Amino acid sequence: MLSLIELQCRPWLNGLELLEDLQRNKHTLSTGDKGTDSLLQGGFREGQLTELVGPSSSGKTQFCMQAAASVAENHLGRVLYLDTGNSFSARRIAQFICSSSDATLGQKVMSRISFHTVYDIYTMFDTLQGLEVTLRSQMNVNEYRLRLLVVDSISSLITPILGGSGSQGRALMVAIGYLLKKLAHEHSIAILVTNHTVGAGGEGGKTKPALGETWKSIPHVRLLQSRDHKNSNCTISILKHTSMPSGQTVKTMTRKENQQCL
Amino acid sequence: MEAWRLPLSSSIRGKLISAGYASLSLISSVSSSDLARDVNITEEEAFEILRLAKQSSGSSSCNGSRSLINGAKNAWDMLHEEESLPRITTSCSDLDSILGGGISCRDVTEIGGVPGIGKTQIGIQLSVNVQIPRECGGLGGKAIYIDTEGSFMVERVLQIAEACVEDMEEYTGYMHKHFQANQVQMKPKDILDNIFYFRVCSYTEQIALVNHLDKFISENKDVKVVIVDSITFHFRQDFDDLVQRTRVLSEMALKFMKLAKKFSLAVVLLNQVTTKYTEGSFQLALALGDSWSHSCTNRVILYWNGDERYAYIDKSPSLPSASASYTVTSRGLRNSSSSSKRCSHKLSFTRAISHNGSENCVSIPAFSGLRSTSPRTISSRRRNASTISRSLRPLVRAATVETIETSSASSLVD
Numbered sequence: 001m002l003s004l005i006e007l008q009c010r011p012w013l014n015g016l017e018l019l020e021d022l023q024r025n026k027h028t029l030s031t032g033d034k035g036t037d038s039l040l041q042g043g044f045r046e047g048q049l050t051e052l053v054g055p056s057s058s059g060k061t062q063f064c065m066q067a068a069a070s071v072a073e074n075h076l077g078r079v080l081y082l083d084t085g086n087s088f089s090a091r092r093i094a095q096f097i098c099s100s101s102d103a104t105l106g107q108k109v110m111s112r113i114s115f116h117t118v119y120d121i122y123t124m125f126d127t128l129q130g131l132e133v134t135l136r137s138q139m140n141v142n143e144y145r146l147r148l149l150v151v152d153s154i155s156s157l158i159t160p161i162l163g164g165s166g167s168q169g170r171a172l173m174v175a176i177g178y179l180l181k182k183l184a185h186e187h188s189i190a191i192l193v194t195n196h197t198v199g200a201g202g203e204g205g206k207t208k209p210a211l212g213e214t215w216k217s218i219p220h221v222r223l224l225q226s227r228d229h230k231n232s233n234c235t236i237s238i239l240k241h242t243s244m245p246s247g248q249t250v251k252t253m254t255r256k257e258n259q260q261c262l
Numbered sequence: 263m264e265a266w267r268l269p270l271s272s273s274i275r276g277k278l279i280s281a282g283y284a285s286l287s288l289i290s291s292v293s294s295s296d297l298a299r300d301v302n303i304t305e306e307e308a309f310e311i312l313r314l315a316k317q318s319s320g321s322s323s324c325n326g327s328r329s330l331i332n333g334a335k336n337a338w339d340m341l342h343e344e345e346s347l348p349r350i351t352t353s354c355s356d357l358d359s360i361l362g363g364g365i366s367c368r369d370v371t372e373i374g375g376v377p378g379i380g381k382t383q384i385g386i387q388l389s390v391n392v393q394i395p396r397e398c399g400g401l402g403g404k405a406i407y408i409d410t411e412g413s414f415m416v417e418r419v420l421q422i423a424e425a426c427v428e429d430m431e432e433y434t435g436y437m438h439k440h441f442q443a444n445q446v447q448m449k450p451k452d453i454l455d456n457i458f459y460f461r462v463c464s465y466t467e468q469i470a471l472v473n474h475l476d477k478f479i480s481e482n483k484d485v486k487v488v489i490v491d492s493i494t495f496h497f498r499q500d501f502d503d504l505v506q507r508t509r510v511l512s513e514m515a516l517k518f519m520k521l522a523k524k525f526s527l528a529v530v531l532l533n534q535v536t537t538k539y540t541e542g543s544f545q546l547a548l549a550l551g552d553s554w555s556h557s558c559t560n561r562v563i564l565y566w567n568g569d570e571r572y573a574y575i576d577k578s579p580s581l582p583s584a585s586a587s588y589t590v591t592s593r594g595l596r597n598s599s600s601s602s603k604r605c606s607h608k609l610s611f612t613r614a615i616s617h618n619g620s621e622n623c624v625s626i627p628a629f630s631g632l633r634s635t636s637p638r639t640i641s642s643r644r645r646n647a648s649t650i651s652r653s654l655r656p657l658v659r660a661a662t663v664e665t666i667e668t669s670s671a672s673s674l675v676d
Contacts (some may be wrong), residue, residue, distance in 0.1 A: 056555035057577035065579070068337075080334070086369055086519050086559045089580035090340035110338035116331060119520040129293040130331045137313040156556060160513035163505045196556040207552065 403486025
């Protein structure tokens with residue numbers, strides 16, 4: 001009985017070891033956008049779950065694809081892109097990449113981005129568990145290391161099961177959140193998920209992030225993206241961050257309109 | 263490959279086989295926790311089995327070890343796949359060009375606008391155009407038309423189909439001069455024959471139908487477009503619980519996504535408009551609220567600009583925002599008369615017949631570009647518009663509506 005407990009119990013770490021682990025294994029990944037990188041002091045941190053919140057057509061998917069392209073190109077890491085809304089566009093990825101490099105390099109970079117579609121939360125669980133098995137079996141090293149996992153969007157998976165009388169939906173939501181965080185921590189992956197906004201109720205048409213209070217505690221970093229439809233400028237601001245004050249805002253230009261490369 | 267070949271202890275091997283896991287493909291299709299439960303072993307052992315199974319199947323198929331999860335593709339392959347995806351022409355070359363060649367297969371596209379702007383016309387036009395045979399640069403598919411409002415006019419479909427057949431004949435005539443092409447033998451009756459029409463009278467029926475579509479399409483593989491006219495109607499009538507509505511709708515959206523991807527078909531959802539109260543004024547927005555607006559891949563908003571109809575790409579992951587004008591004529595959707603002067607002699611060479619692949623790589627002018635606008639404009643279709651367009655003239659998204667009886671309309675916005 002005791003041996004079982006000892007087997008399950010994880011060894012303790014001290015602060016120094018944690019710091020060492022942070023410096024050696026947990027790097028920051030560039031988002032592909034200078035403004036956002038400086039806002040986040042370098043970009044996404046490996047081992048952390050970053051959430052991007054924004055209303056429809058505010059540029060969330062563009063941001064995700066840009067980040068995927070950037071990590072595959074600049075950090076030589078693999079990227080797994082889980083799509084729930086058929087919104088992944090390889091052509092758009094190619095545009096982000098080929099703005100700075102030639103075609104053969106482009107192919108190499110593109111083949112580092114894996115893409116998979118997920119249409120319900122149960123498939124999502126299967127996919128993540130499968131990923132965990134693969135990551136544990138093939139040592140996640142150097143060239144083929146998975147560095148970024150994008151889920152666009154997590155909210156469209158969770159919304160159909162949330163609400164109503166039962167609390168089962170909520171339980172699944174928390175479970176998926178913690179599975180993601182576990183993956184991020186154990187394999188030093190940066191995870192980026194997107195979430196949409198809903199009306200906050202009351203007057204004035206204010207909006208707030210979807211998925212409610214329970215979800216709020218799950219991501220490490222929460223970013224709010226909005227777009228001015230008159231001049232298509234995107235702004236990103238920090239809603240929540242584990243090591244930075246919230247409320248900072250930066251302008252980005254994710255949408256480089258009419259940029260044609262291929 | 264069979265499970266007994268795995269280098270495992272005999273007791274575990276026995277447990278595996280007695281639990282029914284006889285082949286490697288069966289083992290690799292389950293997660294480690296499921297395997298542990300089914301076979302009654304610890305998760306660590308199950309994980310070890312999975313690893314071995316993956317290794318030995320990886321060595322036989324060679325490239326299996328590279329992919330992170332089953333069924334994942336890399337972006338480079340996706341790029342080539344995307345380029346060969348067919349698109350359904352709208353018969354209006356201006357509209358096609360802002361859509362990147364037409365309505366894209368594998369995507370869910372939402373088209374919304376004020377009453378009388380031509381939503382149903384676009385729906386009918388697409389259900390006809392999807393049947394343009396491959397020789398003419400079309401898809402040669404069939405269409406499913408889900409009608410919730412009862413606005414599907416079969417005479418109108420016949421009219422558009424006849425015009426389409428005429429255009430095709432003209433096109434093959436043109437082709438005969440330049441290439442050796444087969445004579446198109448398509449009759450307007452055939453076109454009507456290939457539209458599967460579902461009339462839906464309540465939201466329960468709508469949900470049931472969406473669930474049934476998967477089975478229906480697997481029996482009729484050549485369905486290439488699903489049109490829902492409109493997605494909104496029943497959900498605006500008798501739904502008290504808005505939270506439940508959001509849930510049902512987002513699930514339905516995921517079902518459509520799945521269909522679009524699985525059968526590589528285009529899903530076109532037509533939507534109505536509503537007024538929305540933001541920043542002290544009432545603005546025109548597509549119905550069904552904020553959560554729904556995330557559900558579609560592409561969003562096209564139709565609006566009046568003066569007396570001309572315009573389409574605006576409001577949301578798309580791969581296309582820049584743009585707008586184009588179009589008209590609805592007796593022959594269907596066409597370029598608007600003002601812009602067709604510019605475009606009538608400019609054949610759109612954008613779409614080579616790429617899905618025929620190796621056959622020939624000659625760029626053939628797309629069928630939609632051949633015909634310039636016919637001057638005949640239906641006046642009867644304008645009847646709705648002329649009465650309503652005064653009070654409901656949207657300037658995309660930012661339109662302020664002067665006065666509207668909002669008491670009923672705005673309560674539907676969540």
